Amino acid sequence: MARLFSFNDLSTVGKYLGQAARQMVGVPDYATYVRHRRITHPGLPIMTELEFFRNRQDARYGAGRSGGCC
Template sequence: MALSSTELRDRLKTFSKCVCDGARLMVGQGDYEAYAAHIRRTHSDQEPMTEREFYRNRENARFGVGNRNGFRCC
């Protein structure tokens, strides 16, 4: 079954998103779109963080900024 160029492009785009999402999860970065959808769905009274705030928050949580619970290499 041959794919058209549009179908191939769509499949590659989906595949690359999966690879990127997997890589982010391996290094402790969450999925902003999933976070924003969750906030809108379950906390409609709250404004979701911006994408920049979200990634900064996840980095701070991972590396223990402000507390001793995160990962530290030194």
């Protein structure tokens, strides 16, 4: 009997499901950012994963806000 899925297929599906879930809750994908920078902007600096996370967090919630809704 032939296998329907290989481990590689399941791994790929899991990767894409995880990426989709992060995007749905507003968490951008660092690997996608790095790939984009290397292809589209070669030679320019690439943020570390922590810098990227803070950058995206600041962009979403506003840098320097004191908290609360207003």
